[in-house]
Amino acid sequence: MIKASIIAGTIAIATVSSSAFAGFINGDFEQGNTTGWTVGTGNRATILNANLDPMAFLPGGSKFNANRDNSAIVSGGFAPHTDNQLKQVYAGNHSMRVEDVLNGGYASVITQKVGKYQDKDIFFAWAAVLEGAHDSREAATFKLVLRDETRGLNLITREYNADQAGGGVDKLFSKSTDGYFYTSWQVEQLSLDAAAQGNDISLTLLAADCSQTGHGGWVYLDGFGQSAPSDVPAPGVLALMGLGLCGLAAARRKR
Template identity: 40%
Template sequence: MKNKALVIGLTFLAASSAQAGLFANGGFESGNLSGWSQGGGSNYDTNVVKPAISTYNGGVSNNTVVGVGTDAITGASTVYSGNYAVRVNDDYNNRSLSTIYQSVNNYTDNNIFFAWNAVLEDSHFTYDSDYFSLQLVDNTTNTILVNRSYSSAGSIGAGTSGVTWSQFGSWFSSGWVVENIDLVALNAVGHDFTLALLAADCPYNGHAGYAYLDGFGAKPPVRSVPEPSSLLMLGLGLLGLVGIRKKVAAK
């Protein structure tokens, strides 16, 4: 009887685990956008209040899966963890606006992690510049757990702590920011969630905005690609070792 009860219990646990929600292709390691929904269009919005990300669901998107490399403007890694990430929108200023989002139901892990990096071109005012926004919503309680929203004018560096913006000529970048949401502390294990990200050019066809997203899942994304500055230091160090060996050999 005990063995039979154990088998029944394990079968129930297996069934429960199978029903638990998982993020699909959260690190884009499939090399495509499977598991993700997209939207987009053109940004003609010059109002102070920006429209909700969901406004553009189903529209024409401008999202690209990128491999390991460096961003042409900032020199930062295009990928935070693994071999792929997604770039939402691009650096061409043509009023484009793009979104990417994914929902998961009955998410039973204790944490949600993801990494993002926004790149915005210096523009007009807070209400009519290129901009970036990101939200992680607990659909079960209708609560916004993470709410990032930045314009390239005025609000750079302001808002939620943990973001230090750097300037590259006429561009600003947040650098890679890793979010860690402790669902145990929030009493939210087993809830339904949606992550949505939007990046948009300014509405006057003059300035661009885009962002990278990587590592959406239950485990913290592991930094696997050194920044260009680190690679430079490593290269100089190797050159130094070569020089020392040559001097030793000469003696």
């Protein structure tokens, strides 16, 4: 009976862990690669922010450059130009950095579409770093859309730019000593209504340097899934782990 209890507890822990990102492929980037995602980069020079179309920078798009890949999986450490205030990873060992940490007039995009999503909740975390310069039409910029593809409806949209006067950001942003606007990690949660459950859902992020090419911008993404991203086990998991340890201790005492 003791052995059965320990096994059941172990299975329960494994079930909680494996289901954390059910429906999303590699949503937390812990595979150390971009499996499940579509990523692209292209030149955005002279394109004003209002005309930046994320799809244009993905494979098959008019701005996609197959010879460039400015985005990367990153691990520990602090994001450049944030005065060592922003960690590059929100949870676990890896996150995705969309666009590089240089300038040059490029834009990068990452997207994933999940078919017939059944769970009622969606979570993900992001953090942006944008170098201040120019006005809102030309400044380094970041766009995010969580979309119900079945209904053609945007569920969450975020858009910020590094207008040198600060008008393109809000209270989520701080300004570094070297002139970059940056956020802490922002965790987004959406509870889907009944009309959205079972629909195709996509998440798309774009990060772009300024259109005049001299100032950079990038964004980090982590924890896209049906459970809140966290590097600390959920209370239920901790309880199961505790039960398992207690059971193991009891088994040893009875030997």
